[in-house]
Amino acid sequence: MFLIAFALPAFAGPFEDAVAKFANDDFSDTEEAIGVIAGSGSKLAFPIINALQDGRLMADPDSKKVYVTDADGKSIDAATGEAVASVPDSASAVRLNNRLRRSVDAALGSLTLQSPDLGTRLQAAQSVFKSHEETALEAVDAALAKEANKSVKAALTEARAAILLFKSDATEVEKLEAVATLKARGDQDALALLTGMGDQPASVTKAAASAIGSIQNSLAVWSMVQNAWYGLSLGSVLLLAAIGLAITFGVMGVINMAHGEMVMIGAYTTFVVQEVIRTRYPGLFDYSLLIAVPLAFLVAGAIGVLIERSIIRFLYGRPLETLLATWGLSLVLQQAVRTMFGPTNREVGNPSWMSGAFELGQITITYNRLWILLFTLAVFAILLAMLRYTALGLEMRAVTQNRRMAASMGIATSRVDALTFGLGSGIAGIAGVALSQIDNVSPNLGQSYIIDSFMVVVFGGVGNLWGTLVGAFTLGIANKFLEPVAGAVLGKIAILVLIILFIQKRPRGLFALKGRAVEA
Amino acid sequence: MFNKSTHDIAASFSRRGVLAATAGLMLGLASLTGAKAADDTIKVGVLHSLSGTMAISETTLKDTILFLIDEQNKKGGVLGKKLEAVVVDPASNWPLFAEKARELITKNKVSVVFGCWTSVSRKSVLPVFKELNSILFYPVQYEGEESERNVFYTGAAPNQQAIPAVDYLMKDEKVKRWVLAGTDYVYPRTTNKILEAYLKSKGVAQEDIMINYTPFGHSDWQTIVADIKKFGSAGKKTAVVSTINGDANVPFYKELGNQGIKAKDIPVVAFSVGEEELAGIDTKPLVGHLAAWNYFQSIKSPENEKFIKAWQAYTKNPKRVTNDPMEAHVIGFDMWVKAVEKVKSTDPDKVIDALPGTEAKNLTGGTSKMLPNHHITKPVFIGEIKGNGQFDVVWKTPSLVPGDAWSKELDGSKDLIGDWVGKKCGNFNTKSNKCLGSGS
Numbered sequence: 001m002f003l004i005a006f007a008l009p010a011f012a013g014p015f016e017d018a019v020a021k022f023a024n025d026d027f028s029d030t031e032e033a034i035g036v037i038a039g040s041g042s043k044l045a046f047p048i049i050n051a052l053q054d055g056r057l058m059a060d061p062d063s064k065k066v067y068v069t070d071a072d073g074k075s076i077d078a079a080t081g082e083a084v085a086s087v088p089d090s091a092s093a094v095r096l097n098n099r100l101r102r103s104v105d106a107a108l109g110s111l112t113l114q115s116p117d118l119g120t121r122l123q124a125a126q127s128v129f130k131s132h133e134e135t136a137l138e139a140v141d142a143a144l145a146k147e148a149n150k151s152v153k154a155a156l157t158e159a160r161a162a163i164l165l166f167k168s169d170a171t172e173v174e175k176l177e178a179v180a181t182l183k184a185r186g187d188q189d190a191l192a193l194l195t196g197m198g199d200q201p202a203s204v205t206k207a208a209a210s211a212i213g214s215i216q217n218s219l220a221v222w223s224m225v226q227n228a229w230y231g232l233s234l235g236s237v238l239l240l241a242a243i244g245l246a247i248t249f250g251v252m253g254v255i256n257m258a259h260g261e262m263v264m265i266g267a268y269t270t271f272v273v274q275e276v277i278r279t280r281y282p283g284l285f286d287y288s289l290l291i292a293v294p295l296a297f298l299v300a301g302a303i304g305v306l307i308e309r310s311i312i313r314f315l316y317g318r319p320l321e322t323l324l325a326t327w328g329l330s331l332v333l334q335q336a337v338r339t340m341f342g343p344t345n346r347e348v349g350n351p352s353w354m355s356g357a358f359e360l361g362q363i364t365i366t367y368n369r370l371w372i373l374l375f376t377l378a379v380f381a382i383l384l385a386m387l388r389y390t391a392l393g394l395e396m397r398a399v400t401q402n403r404r405m406a407a408s409m410g411i412a413t414s415r416v417d418a419l420t421f422g423l424g425s426g427i428a429g430i431a432g433v434a435l436s437q438i439d440n441v442s443p444n445l446g447q448s449y450i451i452d453s454f455m456v457v458v459f460g461g462v463g464n465l466w467g468t469l470v471g472a473f474t475l476g477i478a479n480k481f482l483e484p485v486a487g488a489v490l491g492k493i494a495i496l497v498l499i500i501l502f503i504q505k506r507p508r509g510l511f512a513l514k515g516r517a518v519e520a
Numbered sequence: 521m522f523n524k525s526t527h528d529i530a531a532s533f534s535r536r537g538v539l540a541a542t543a544g545l546m547l548g549l550a551s552l553t554g555a556k557a558a559d560d561t562i563k564v565g566v567l568h569s570l571s572g573t574m575a576i577s578e579t580t581l582k583d584t585i586l587f588l589i590d591e592q593n594k595k596g597g598v599l600g601k602k603l604e605a606v607v608v609d610p611a612s613n614w615p616l617f618a619e620k621a622r623e624l625i626t627k628n629k630v631s632v633v634f635g636c637w638t639s640v641s642r643k644s645v646l647p648v649f650k651e652l653n654s655i656l657f658y659p660v661q662y663e664g665e666e667s668e669r670n671v672f673y674t675g676a677a678p679n680q681q682a683i684p685a686v687d688y689l690m691k692d693e694k695v696k697r698w699v700l701a702g703t704d705y706v707y708p709r710t711t712n713k714i715l716e717a718y719l720k721s722k723g724v725a726q727e728d729i730m731i732n733y734t735p736f737g738h739s740d741w742q743t744i745v746a747d748i749k750k751f752g753s754a755g756k757k758t759a760v761v762s763t764i765n766g767d768a769n770v771p772f773y774k775e776l777g778n779q780g781i782k783a784k785d786i787p788v789v790a791f792s793v794g795e796e797e798l799a800g801i802d803t804k805p806l807v808g809h810l811a812a813w814n815y816f817q818s819i820k821s822p823e824n825e826k827f828i829k830a831w832q833a834y835t836k837n838p839k840r841v842t843n844d845p846m847e848a849h850v851i852g853f854d855m856w857v858k859a860v861e862k863v864k865s866t867d868p869d870k871v872i873d874a875l876p877g878t879e880a881k882n883l884t885g886g887t888s889k890m891l892p893n894h895h896i897t898k899p900v901f902i903g904e905i906k907g908n909g910q911f912d913v914v915w916k917t918p919s920l921v922p923g924d925a926w927s928k929e930l931d932g933s934k935d936l937i938g939d940w941v942g943k944k945c946g947n948f949n950t951k952s953n954k955c956l957g958s959g960s
Contacts, residue, residue: 027914095912095914097692097808097904097914098693098783098784098787098808098904099692099693101783101784101808102784105784130785188749188750188753189753191753191754191755192752192753192754192755193755194755195753195754195755196754196755196756197755219750223746223750226746227743230740230742230743230746233740233742234740234742237740334571335571338571338575342579343570343575343576343579344576344579344580344796344799345576345767345770345797345799345801347799347801347802349802350774350802355777355778355805356778356780357778357779357780364746364779364780366742366775366778366779367778368774368778369742438739438771438774439739439770439771440767440770440771442576442767443575444573444576444737444767447573447737448737448739480742480743483743483744484743484747487732487733488732488733488734488735488738488743488744489704489733489734489735492735
């Protein structure tokens with residue numbers, strides 16, 4: 001049959017009929033067409049289905065003609081393969097839904113199993129594994145015979161096992177082998193296949209049950225590792241949000257309720273930077289965050305200095321008034337941003353190096369979380385070095401430990417106050433750059449972090465940066481081990497209760513400052 | 521708002537000189553202070569948060585009502601009088617909603633109020649509307665289990681959104697295992713209770729249903745997304761039904777995208793994610809995830825195209841999106857205008873009696889009707905997220921679905937109906953033939 005279609009494309013055969021079905025804009029017709037075309041053996045099959053996946057397959061409902069277009073504007077008639085000058089205006093891209101996307105993946109999988117490109121072959125083997133349709137078995141066997149690359153070969157073997165497991169007329173030996181292959185794979189996908197395989201001969205069911213048991217055991221161990229990683233990641237976010245507050249509240253003792261808004265300003269700075277890059281220098285997009293970090297520090301820091309000079313310096317030593325004033329200030333800042341940028345979320349894109357994930361054993365590590373963890377540790381290290389080794393750091397410590405003494409040594413204490421507050425605010429701004437990658441950029445961004453930040457600083461011990469670090473990671477990990485057991489809502493409550501109990505026992509937090517600085 | 525009025529004033533300067541501008545300014549001031557000349561206008565209250573957490577969603581609805589009033593006034597107003605908006609800001613503060621509602625009705629003497637988003641804000645204003653006998657149009661999908669004489673519900677009841685969405689997944693995607701994920705408050709909890717009962721009635725086993733609640737504004741979704749992945753690897757097709765609210769959606773979808781959960785593996789159908797919410801995310805990794813609504817901006821109908829054009833012209837923003845609750849206000853506003861014109865009065869009792877049976881064109885090409893239980897008939901659409909932040913409709917109900925005030929799936933409410941025409945009762949028990957009376 002396909003020989004005729006292939007040799008004489010001008011005649012209407014099943015292939016042409018199938019192509020014409022794309023123009024019906026009906027999901028079941030499209031599905032039928034995909035099946036026929038993928039099995040037709042025509043050399044047009046791959047370009048058509050590939051175009052369908054990318055939304056480049058155009059169909060004209062009036063003339064029932066279907067066209068394959070490519071990125072640089074060239075198009076061919078899908079039924080004949082002849083080039084056409086232009087696609088009529090009435091044509092629109094053939095629509096897909098989830099069911100069809102799966103069919104397209106399966107079809108493309110068996111069509112590209114022998115592609116010259118290694119990555120494509122691997123992907124093809126994986127999509128055949130996922131769809132494990134009997135029709136693909138022949139193609140898999142053919143590809144296996146020719147395949148030289150080790151990892152593709154392994155993927156193909158797994159795909160073959162998946163198909164055989166579901167094939168009703170496969171022999172018991174084949175099925176047992178398939179179970180063994182899947183057991184060796186040992187991940188959640190293998191588990192899904194084994195649990196969902198339905199009726200099988202007794203020996204296969206037994207082998208599958210033991211395979212399921214062993215996979216589940218190993219996954220249980222991995223899930224502990226995973227919880228620990230999630231805890232570190234949550235801890236790093238908490239630390240990042242709290243680290244600025246550790247300076248304004250921890251070191252200076254200002255109850256700064258507007259701290260969250262500094263984070264928000266940092267996030268909006270990132271948004272503005274990305275907007276400028278998007279419109280003027282689209283090539284720089286991957287560097288947008290690197291550009292945003294110093295800018296966010298400067299913007300938030302400058303606003304911090306301004307706040308200190310205009311409000312907070314009149315309120316030192318009056319915690320209640322400070323609390324109310326900064327609380328009011330946080331509302332003012334929120335509404336100001338809402339008026340300037342609108343109440344809706346703003347889109348901050350992820351640069352390519354912050355999107356996606358990689359597999360480490362059986363856990364998935366997302367790049368954005370990994371980078372945020374590293375970034376947080378870097379910020380922490382720089383801050384620590386700054387306080388320890390620079391003149392400003394020395395002055396800051398001197399002023400916060402004993403203001404009068406520092407003043408009599410010739411330190412301009414009010415200047416140091418302003419700079420310290422600016423530094424804390426600037427670091428909050430940097431946190432905003434990172435948080436814009438995982439959270440909403442909206443005027444409310446800061447509010448959701450302020451409570452957590454205070455919790456971390458108080459728990460870790462006021463005035464101690466190391467305490468903040470340990471506090472953040474402890475809370476993060478405790479939270480993530482509680483969450484699977486207690487649920488997100490109860491987990492959060494449990495953490496709060498634990499902190500309250502802890503503070504009863506040790507009012508000064510994990511690492512209390514000792515010596516005369518405490519009384520100052 | 522502010523930008524617009526300064527722009528108008530500037531325009532007047534160039535056109536008619538300083539005198540006209542001063543007059544315009546004074547008019548503007550008069551409308552701000554609540555207008556002394558009350559007799560020649562009909563006042564319409566707008567009770568939507570313009571600050572605080574809910575401002576993200578509700579500000580658009582305020583603009584929608586102002587736009588609708590503007591359009592109506594161009595057509596000559598209602599009963600020969602101009603409409604005048606009275607906008608208040610309840611600031612996402614639930615008790616303040618009640619105060620502001622009272623202020624609108626007693627001080628500003630509005631004839632009708634369009635407002636509220638969250639169920640808790642609606643519940644907080646209910647006693648005020650009952651006591652002062654006024655009318656509230658509520659435009660947001662909600663959990664049902666309510667029918668009040670003074671409230672008209674133009675958003676979807678659960679049987680107009682959640683149930684059809686689950687039906688679609690069951691039939692078209694052959695989903696056998698369900699994750700019901702929601703934010704921890706009344707709407708998700710009630711909706712999930714209804715869905716759980718419905719799924720069980722369709723033969724889904726308890727172990728195939730996972731229910732998960734998260735706090736408001738939850739931002740660390742790693743564990744939950746990993747749990748969903750794990751739950752989905754039991755060899756049965758799995759889907760997530762999401763009643764996650766507002767802000768928490770962005771990090772949720774980002775985490776799904778990053779952990780590589782594609783819609784073709786585990787689709788997520790959401791009831792609170794619309795065009796406005798998607799405006800804040802890169803939707804390319806989300807292509808294929810679903811939302812169930814009664815309106816999508818991408819639906820092609822002459823009414824919709826006309827509306828979008830006028831709306832974008834009014835807001836002077838060619839990219840401004842439209843969404844489902846906006847359409848609910850369009851329908852509600854139209855029904856109110858028709859009812860007022862029918863009884864030739866804005867008297868609440870007369871308008872409340874005239875509203876059931878009133879029909880209004882919806883934007884998707886059908887005609888919605890106000891039912892005796894104060895809910896309306898609506899079509900239900902399932903849309904897939906596209907790469908450009910819009911939705912592609914993949915399924916719709918063959919006809920308009922009438923809203924149930926009381927869910928047929930829950931034991932406590934399956935015998936109840938709301939009927940303000942014949943029975944004059946919001947919670948009439950059809951078994952015992954009795955009205956349960958107040959205390960819905």
